[in-house]
Amino acid sequence: MAIVTEVISITVREAVGRYTGELTIEDKQIQQQELNRFVRDLERVATADLTAQIVEKFQEDFERTGADSRRLEPIKLFLAYAHKKSLTDINYGKFIRIRRTGSRARGGVGRGNERVELRSHEMLTADGFQRLQEELDTLITVKRPEIAHDLQEARIDKDFRENAPFDAAKQHQAEVEARIRQLQAILARAEIIDGNTRTGGRVSLGSRIVLHDIEEKEDLEYRLVSPNEANPKDGRISVASPVGRAVLDRSAGEIVEVEAPGGIARYRIDKVAL
Structure with a gap:
């Protein structure tokens, strides 16, 4: 006979409060910012009402800002904790998709053997x-x-x-x-970053670019910045965003393809400036 565990339903805000209360001071300091974002978006949602669709939409909205998905690691850890404490019916952390790039940093924080990456430098x-x-x-x-x-x-x-x-x-x-x-x-x-050390013509962190949307026949101006500087409304997009990754290290005249919710978008790089 299968054992059914009764789910304890509390607000997401209360659940995050319980979770952070069990963290070390160091781990809490590093994870708190992204947990606060999760609380602000879902504070009216009860833990028993969480669904895969809610979690996936949160990640989609987060990544539209150009932020690095690795910053969602605290959310993934929290959702695993919530399930362990019978606050959710399943571990919704498995619906958070962390895109790993490069080698892992030496340092990190987490719970048990799980670690959150810390970068030694922030460009x-x-x-x-x-x-x-x-x-x-x-x-x-x-x-x-x-x-x-x-x-x-x-x-x-x-x-x-x-x-x-x-x-x-x-x-x-x-x-x-x-x-x-x-x-x-x-x-x-x-x-x-020092603009004098970058070679002209190729897109890099700090570059100002003009893209021509081939389908929509319109020009878009962006500056490529780090995830912590990104603000798409001001034309500053992250090098970790889909567009940023597509144009990085490319030159004027090249055509790039970007996977978008509505399909593949094609852009021509018309201008690259420091």
Whole structure:
């Protein structure tokens, strides 16, 4: 007779809280940022209501930003934990597809024998480094004091059991502090690329390119940046994104193909500039 384990249904936010509560301080600091993203997207979903479609859509939305899928490793570890604790009917972590590239880094964090990669260097463009530094400065000098004020105001209500403003401020504080630690880690190991060391004509990190969409007959302008700098709305796409991988190390005049949800998209590289 098969043994059926009853699923304990709690919110994704509560489940992530339980998971991070069992992590070491070091592991929690490194994993918190991506776990916060997962919570923000699925905070109204109960663990018992998770499905493969929900998890796969989360990854699709994540990868549309140009971010490296390896950053989803904390989500994969959390989902394995949720199943182990009977919070889900199956291990939905198996639906997170981590695309491995190159050799594994020496260091890492994880649970047991599972490890999350840490890169020794973070290649950034000069303006990308400045943007991240400005974001860090704003979080430390503006957001951190604002949250401290909000917590002080919320503490005026002595009944913490149903103090929604206090809980919201504490959650916001955790997210901001996790982002501060992440930015500090990125900037500490950053290497700023030097345009003078790149050969002209071939697409590389930092290149500004003009692509011609052969099917749609329109031109698209992008700058290739690291995953941490990517912002497609501003025309900055990651070298790890589908388009980034397709054009990397190519030259003007070449035609590349990119796998898209609607099929194969074909682009001609019209211009490459440093």
